[in-house]
Amino acid sequence: MKKRIKLWWQELTIQKKIAVFTGMVCLTILLSVVFNVWVVRFSLVDFNGILQDNAKCSELIQALEKESTLFESYMRNPDAEKKEELDRAMKRTKNAVYDLPFQYRKVGELRYAKTWSIRSSYEVYCTKRDAILSMEDNVTDYVSRLYEVYDMQKYLGQYAGILMNCTIEEGDISYQKKVPTLVSVPMVVIFAGLLLLFGIAEMASLMKETIMSPIFKLVRASQKIAANDFFIEDVKVDNKDELGELVHAFNKMKYATGEYIQALEEKRKTLDLLHEEELEKLETEKRLEMTKLELLKSQINPHFLFNTLNVIGGMACLEEAATTEKMIRALSALFRYNLKNQETEVCLSQELKIVEDYMYLQQMRFGERISYQKICRVDADKVIVPAFTFQPLVENAIIHGLSKKEEGGTVRIHIWQQGEFIFITIGDDGLGMDDELLMHLRRELAKEDGKTGIGLGNIYRRIHAMYQDGNVEVYSRKDAGTVIKIQIRHKEVGEEDVPCVGGGR
Template identity: 65%
Template sequence: MGKTSVRKRIKQFWQALTIKKKIATFTGTVFLIIAVSVLFNVWVVKFSLIDFNRILQDNAAVSELAQALEEESIQFETYIKGNREERESLDIAIERTGRAVEKLPFRYSEIGEQRYAKTWSIKSCYEVYCQKRDAMLAMGENAPDYIKRLYEVYEMQDYLEEYAATLMNETIEDGDGLYHKKVPMLICMPIVVVVSGIILVTGMMELAALMNQTIISPVVALVKAAQRIAANDFFSEDVQVQNEDELGELVHAFNKMKYATGEYIMALEEKRKTLDLLHEEELGKLETEKRLEMIKLELLKSQINPHFLFNTLNVISGMAKLEEAETTEKMILALSSLFRYNLKTPEQSVPLAKELKVVADYMYLQQMRFGERIRYELNCKVEQELVMVPAFTFQPLVENAIIHGVSPKEEGGSIRIVVRQKEMRLHIVIGDDGIGMTEEELQQLKSRLKTDDARHSGIGLGNVYRRITAMYADGNFEIYSKKNAGTVIFIDIPCREETGDMT
């Protein structure tokens, strides 16, 4: 019960943090875990390698001294007995003993009182021994006190060897004691490593889950809700989040806008039906179809108090920018751009640049949702700002390609747009490498487009097809598809500049 309560309080505290503080907390925790891991590894290395290496080095230094003293005593005795040719070997042995004495550990804090006293005695005695040994080697055999000084050297050699043996025993005993002291901790160390690793990984997983729940999931939910709105579903369930940060405010404003826009579109639909009844007898068939298409287009762009929506999105985008939440800011700006274009574009024809900008914003949101499963490529060889194209043409076709072509594939796929000008014609190609269609399915789709069966051909695809054929008497709209290879839509229309004249 206590654990659940603590976890609930942590979750409530996290939900109340701003996006900037959430990211800062997550980043700081990651750096803290890395720092703790590095320090722990350094301690393990010191504990398991450095300390034991010092024991081995101490033992080796004392052992080297004992061997060097023994070797020097043998070479000295050989030299004194008359074998003067062994002087070079004696000098080598003397030099080895000197190096061994210098390498003896001599730090009180590391070797302790007893070893320090023995080492100090050896170093002091060795200095006196060197003086007497060198003096002995320099005098001749006929010197008056030659024998006396010779035995003094022998006695000091025995003394040094005895102290070296004692120091070796004490060094070995100290090393053995330190080893037995550290062995239990070495045995427990793997358990400590495993337990600490589990704790750190569990903590990171919990924090990552909170990040996903409070940042990524709300954004994905908004994208799905926006897709339902694009499919004219304004009365689906509200997006539910528990955030108290900027995303919570955005979701609240989005839900209000969704229902208000749906109610306004219903009113427009009723008005459309009334106008259809009043003018049904006066309008010809072609004119009636064109008006219906215009009304459907206007329904897609209808809005209720757009200033409220755009101002709210701009405020939240500004807050995300101030708090350095770049990804959130980009997604909000892309979503705002899509709504602005859908709700505030009354023209039938717009510059190509506007249509491509809407596609870029839409693909950005889709890539944030699907990640690397969705790829987008644009190849445009015309003046985007000058060439005019029908409004709301590219985005519905791209959305149709993602929903029916790319997203059903487990590995995802690519969307490619190619725009070319050939003489006085504008060629538009929108293709994907999705699941494609069989020849039978393709023929059924073409038949439904020609018979105006929007329920089965798709609202977006059917709408674009009917507007192309209605706006351009010589316009062409073709669909090519192959199962498991992809689908391509080819649009051929007259190339017009912004003035409306033929290029």
């Protein structure tokens, strides 16, 4: 039975469970109230009825005795005061007579008969009493009628006494019948209280098992999930109500969240591996670029070249050819810088010196057709820039922009600092490029294997590889010129182990 009730309880919704529990509590309170009312009625109302019946009979006896005494006194010595007292006593007696219980079902056959006899006799008595009170004492049968009234008063008193005895006997019998019930009331109260208490305790236990226990299990599981432990055992409950659905949804959500977190963790590890591979790839590309550069350097025998240039320079000095000697010295410095410098970053002053040597040679070649302007708004002996950057861009400006222009032009270098960045522009006022060619060049630069020539493409890739926020931009307009703008983070000597030997030509 208990198992069947438990199964029925588990299938109820939470709202119905609360309604059933509330109904049980209300029913318990209602039964307690009804039982208390019954006990009060049984112990007080019924006994009060017996006492009231006895009191009414006693009141009738007293009223008759009082009236008989006053009647006799008045008849012996009548006066107005005694008459007034007698009238009050007669009224009291009348009220007492008609106040007697006269319901057959309530008083029973015997008491009903006695009460009826009293009422009938009282009416006859009242007629004869009133007649005597209105008679003169000299009437012939006055005395006989007076004693007849006295006899009726005794008769009514005897009947009232008999009714009193019957009422007391019936009350005693009724009391004796109720005594066992009254004795058993405490036991009934205790038993009913224990039964109701047990029922409420069982209901509370079911409420705890089907409502509070699942909630506690969910709280403990949530605490473990808050500690990033998603792969705990599923919360198990037998409920088929809203809490059962909630627990089922919680288990599904826990599993799905755990799988999602695990997938994110695996994705993060994969991204870390890809990042490491990308870094290794960049490092490999950097080493490859250095290898290519070294290969280009090795294509010329440095010792043979330097020795030959020194011999030519010495002969030019012997022949007093100062210009030739100067050109040879500039060319020798240019080759020495390109072939013997192993650093990736150098002082700005070194790059500017190489550009000046290169421009000297180009001016000797093109004469007044080529001019050179430099605006440097930073300390060239302190600022660090990427090596082999300026001279290739200046060479591109002359070859592609100015040499093909009949009237020549000017190469301009502008260097300034803005915030944490150094900006370098190398521009010319040569032939320039149309929009289509410019866009094609920009697209090729953005590609890893773009076809842009060794100089500009190499510089573009080196700037982006060396500086996280470095940038190279190309601007050009047909018949107006071309500008290469470089953005690098500001560095000074001392921040990096970079040798810096300044000096101009």
